[in-house]
Amino acid sequence: MLEALGIGLSYGATPALRRIDLTLAAGSRTALMGPSGSGKSSLLHCLAGILVPDRGRVMFDGQDLTGLSDRERSALRLRHMGVVFQFGDLVPELTLIENVMLPLQLLGVKRAAARASARDLLGELGVADVADSRTGAVSGGQAQRAAVARALVHEPRVVLADEPTGSLDTVNAEAVLDAMVALSTRMGVALVVVTHDNLVASHLDDLVVLRDGMLDLSAREAVG
Amino acid sequence: MIAAVALGVRLAWGSPGRRVRSLSVLAASAVGTSVLLAVWAIATSRVGSTGAFSDQEVGRLIAGVVAAVALPVVVLAATVGRLSAQLRDRQLANLRLLGLSAAQTRTVAAAEAGLVAVVGTALGAALTVALAWVRGTDLVPSPAACAAVILGLPAVTVAVAVLPQRLDLRRALDRARKSDVRRPSPWRAAPLGVGLVLCLLARRANNDFMITGSEVATVFAGLALVSLGIILVVPVFVRLLADLLARGFSGPTAMVAARRLQAQPAATTRVIAALMVGLFLLVGARSVVVAFEETPQYAAAADHIENGQRAAVTVPAGGLDAARRDVLALPGVRDTFAFPVLTGEVTLGAPGDPVERVPVAALVAGCDELRRFAPAVDGCVDGVVSSLTPRWVPRELGGTGAPDTAALWSGTADAPAAGAVEVPISEARITGTGEGSLDEPTWDIRPLWADLLVPPGTPGVESLTTRADTTLVVVAGPGRDLYQQLDALGLTATTREDIEYYDFVAGMRTVIWTLAAVVLSIGLLTFAVAAGDRAVARRRELTSLLLVGTPPTLLRRAQWLEAALPTALGCVAAIVSGLFAGSTYLQLGSDMGDPPWQQSALLLGIAVLASAAVAGVTVIGVGSRLKAEHIRAE
Numbered sequence: 019m020l021e022a023l024g025i026g027l028s029y030g031a032t033p034a035l036r037r038i039d040l041t042l043a044a045g046s047r048t049a050l051m052g053p054s055g056s057g058k059s060s061l062l063h064c065l066a067g068i069l070v071p072d073r074g075r076v077m078f079d080g081q082d083l084t085g086l087s088d089r090e091r092s093a094l095r096l097r098h099m100g101v102v103f104q105f106g107d108l109v110p111e112l113t114l115i116e117n118v119m120l121p122l123q124l125l126g127v128k129r130a131a132a133r134a135s136a137r138d139l140l141g142e143l144g145v146a147d148v149a150d151s152r153t154g155a156v157s158g159g160q161a162q163r164a165a166v167a168r169a170l171v172h173e174p175r176v177v178l179a180d181e182p183t184g185s186l187d188t189v190n191a192e193a194v195l196d197a198m199v200a201l202s203t204r205m206g207v208a209l210v211v212v213t214h215d216n217l218v219a220s221h222l223d224d225l226v227v228l229r230d231g232m233l234d235l236s237a238r239e240a241v242g
Numbered sequence: 243m244i245a246a247v248a249l250g251v252r253l254a255w256g257s258p259g260r261r262v263r264s265l266s267v268l269a270a271s272a273v274g275t276s277v278l279l280a281v282w283a284i285a286t287s288r289v290g291s292t293g294a295f296s297d298q299e300v301g302r303l304i305a306g307v308v309a310a311v312a313l314p315v316v317v318l319a320a321t322v323g324r325l326s327a328q329l330r331d332r333q334l335a336n337l338r339l340l341g342l343s344a345a346q347t348r349t350v351a352a353a354e355a356g357l358v359a360v361v362g363t364a365l366g367a368a369l370t371v372a373l374a375w376v377r378g379t380d381l382v383p384s385p386a387a388c389a390a391v392i393l394g395l396p397a398v399t400v401a402v403a404v405l406p407q408r409l410d411l412r413r414a415l416d417r418a419r420k421s422d423v424r425r426p427s428p429w430r431a432a433p434l435g436v437g438l439v440l441c442l443l444a445r446r447a448n449n450d451f452m453i454t455g456s457e458v459a460t461v462f463a464g465l466a467l468v469s470l471g472i473i474l475v476v477p478v479f480v481r482l483l484a485d486l487l488a489r490g491f492s493g494p495t496a497m498v499a500a501r502r503l504q505a506q507p508a509a510t511t512r513v514i515a516a517l518m519v520g521l522f523l524l525v526g527a528r529s530v531v532v533a534f535e536e537t538p539q540y541a542a543a544a545d546h547i548e549n550g551q552r553a554a555v556t557v558p559a560g561g562l563d564a565a566r567r568d569v570l571a572l573p574g575v576r577d578t579f580a581f582p583v584l585t586g587e588v589t590l591g592a593p594g595d596p597v598e599r600v601p602v603a604a605l606v607a608g609c610d611e612l613r614r615f616a617p618a619v620d621g622c623v624d625g626v627v628s629s630l631t632p633r634w635v636p637r638e639l640g641g642t643g644a645p646d647t648a649a650l651w652s653g654t655a656d657a658p659a660a661g662a663v664e665v666p667i668s669e670a671r672i673t674g675t676g677e678g679s680l681d682e683p684t685w686d687i688r689p690l691w692a693d694l695l696v697p698p699g700t701p702g703v704e705s706l707t708t709r710a711d712t713t714l715v716v717v718a719g720p721g722r723d724l725y726q727q728l729d730a731l732g733l734t735a736t737t738r739e740d741i742e743y744y745d746f747v748a749g750m751r752t753v754i755w756t757l758a759a760v761v762l763s764i765g766l767l768t769f770a771v772a773a774g775d776r777a778v779a780r781r782r783e784l785t786s787l788l789l790v791g792t793p794p795t796l797l798r799r800a801q802w803l804e805a806a807l808p809t810a811l812g813c814v815a816a817i818v819s820g821l822f823a824g825s826t827y828l829q830l831g832s833d834m835g836d837p838p839w840q841q842s843a844l845l846l847g848i849a850v851l852a853s854a855a856v857a858g859v860t861v862i863g864v865g866s867r868l869k870a871e872h873i874r875a876e
């Protein structure tokens with residue numbers, strides 16, 4: 019469903035990714051690991067269509083992302099992808115529920131229906147009680163749950179998460195991750211999680227390890 | 243101390259971000275300085291030199307004008323000086339942590355902002371003076387004005403830059419934590435409401451012709467409350483807009499714009515308030531000038547300067563041909579008309595019961611001659627003496643009508659120089675385009691004034707006219723030098739329009755429109771700066787919206803809506819209240835004229851379009867591509 023075909027990326031003279039080939043099947047659950055600076059975030063940004071690789075192609079359901087305009091990639095991300103980053107990236111001026119409603123509303127769902135879906139999902143994630151608070155007024159864990167809800171509310175094909183639990187304590191991290199994995203499994207959403215944490219990786223089925231911008235196939239086999 | 247100053251200077255130029263900030267402060271001080279000095283010079287030359295008012299009054303007027311411009315300029319300087327304030331405050335706080343004292347930290351901040359402001363102000367002043375010199379105009383600002391601006395503007399910038407902002411920061415934090423931003427107290431709308439009600443009451447009460455002291459007091463109390471209320475009401479107004487937007491529209495654009503508006507930042511609210519007060523005062527002031535423009539001496543002088551000059555000179559019997567030749571040789575003179583003018587007397591009242599003997603003036607001319615001179619007159623009957631004056635209200639309008647006869651003689655003296663001639667006055671009444679139900683011909687035959695039109699063939703009149711002085715009316719193109727040219731010929735105009743009065747009123751009008759342009763452009767510029775700065779601070783929000791896949795067009799639309807809505811509607815509210823205040827003032831007296839509807843409508847249109855355009859400027863960069871650095875930077 020989502021494929022990287024020989025992608026390479028450099029920031030100026032710094033090579034971040036060199037010839038990465040990766041295939042993610044529908045409904046698969048993949049952990050992306052590797053030392054700091056190995057290119058995990060860069061790869062994730064390429065898969066999400068935020069960055070366009072210098073070489074190679076990113077294919078989504080047979081469509082070449084690298085050939086699309088910024089606007090088309092945005093539309094594709096809105097429709098078929100969900101993203102979660104370390105600090106949630108909720109819109110600070112909206113309430114949690116408004117943040118979760120946002121993708122639905124952008125896709126043309128009426129406000130009342132969007133609100134209902136968002137509230138359901140927030141309920142499942144256990145943060146219905148703070149749904150009407152703004153992001154500044156809730157804990158990091160609550161905000162991160164809302165971010166997970168926002169990534170899943172429109173039932174995308176794939177959720178891309180970059181250290182989604184990196185700013186949380188172990189207990190919270192565990193809970194958020196469990197919820198994310200459970201929900202995406204139920205919805206049949208493919209999941210890619212960048213993490214430094216072996217515990218996190220153990221919740222997922224596949225493991226991809228990056229080293230110096232290249233796939234470390236030995237590591238993959240060793241764990242897988 | 244020196245180390246702190248040096249650190250401040252380094253900070254001002256240290257990083258690319260700081261350089262942009264410093265350049266903004268530099269540009270703002272330079273622009274503010276030149277605007278302030280230029281308006282000061284315009285006010286001095288256009289209002290100060292007319293001589294229509296005493297030095298003291300002119301001083302007050304200029305002070306008012308300068309204050310009106312200084313306000314938006316100071317707001318501009320202060321807003322730019324507070325750019326990226328949170329970031330800077332954090333950096334300055336870090337200096338404190340390093341061990342700098344509060345005073346030292348303040349010195350660092352003052353040096354940083356002050357140096358740049360001083361350079362910018364000096365640059366602006368030099369530019370204005372140089373430009374005025376090069377163009378050779380009389381609009382060179384006075385040294386005193388330059389000194390005041392060069393010292394004052396940086397002082398304000400520095401003061402604002404050093405202002406301790408800790409309190410503000412904490413409040414900002416509190417605000418962010420609240421799930422719903424605190425609603426501004428509705429009491430802020432009270433002064434405006436009370437002021438409007440007082441004005442309405444005064445308008446209701448003032449249907450009669452009498453103005454009582456209490457009515458005047460009500461109006462002025464109302465006007466004062468309205469102008470104060472305009473400032474206070476802005477947060478309530480913006481909040482109301484945000485709520486309406488949130489309720490009325492369900493789309494994500496409206497939601498994002500409404501939520502942002504609800505969080506109304508102090509900087510933009512302040513700018514909108516300043517803009518509104520400026521426009522309100524100017525539209526109000528424009529109405530006050532209308533009261534001046536409605537006076538006859540202004541209308542006559544304006545006609546003189548804008549449409550054509552007319553002067554009447556008295557030529558002694560026999561000297562007419564020579565005088566005419568001289569006058570026609572003057573540049574700009576188009577035509578001359580010569581009329582013998584007789585003096586006389588009528589008796590008003592019922593026959594046999596003389597109540598009053600009234601002096602009259604009679605123009606000796608036939609109907610053709612009169613029509614050639616004043617094409618708009620009507621009702622002239624050949625061969626009879628007709629009345630020209632509106633003084634004698636005709637019988638059909640309930641007056642006593644014209645007297646039956648007049649005694650006429652030559653010369654201007656009260657008593658007849660030689661025997662008076664008695665002429666019958668007919669019922670014929672000549673009308674013109676003048677005001678009032680009588681359609682006075684006074685305006686059409688200006689600068690002459692006469693009560694009667696006497697045909698040259700009237701018995702006994704011919705003998706009088708050979709001895710009488712002739713009045714020569716000189717008609718020239720638009721301008722203001724006809725009187726002086728005639729003076730040089732030794733011919734003195736019998737009446738003169740008050741051109742200085744015209745200069746004063748026209749000068750006031752120019753100053754008001756200049757101010758309106760300045761207030762609008764500086765106000766909107768400041769708004770753009772404040773909004774742009776806010777957009778930079780909101781990059782995180784934008785990034786996160788883009789991450790979801792929000793189309794950039796939606797973000798731009800939301801930003802545009804957020805900027806355009808309060809400014810455009812604020813301008814409309816300010817101009818409409820200004821007109822309301824102005825018309826309330828004009829209703830105080832009878833015949834003070836109509837408020838300047840058309841010009842205000844024009845200003846309103848310009849303000850709305852300019853707000854929309856400036857809101858468009860704040861959109862630049864909002865919907866730009868998602869950059870990976872911005873995601874990482876969080």
Ligand SMILES: Nc1ncnc2c1ncn2[C@@H]1O[C@H](COP(=O)(O)OP(=O)(O)OP(=O)(O)O)[C@@H](O)[C@H]1O
Nearest residue numbers: 029032033034053054055056057058059060061871
């Ligand atoms: N904007 C940038 N400009 C220049 N170099 C960059 C930029 N972003 C990343 N890099 C470099 O690209 C390489 C890969 O970075 P990337 O962020 O993808 O690593 P990462 O595996 O996510 O690291 P971490 O685990 O610390 O988040 C690193 O060498 C990094 O220094």
Ligand SMILES: [Mg+2]
Nearest residue numbers: 058059060180
């Ligand atoms: Mg990373």
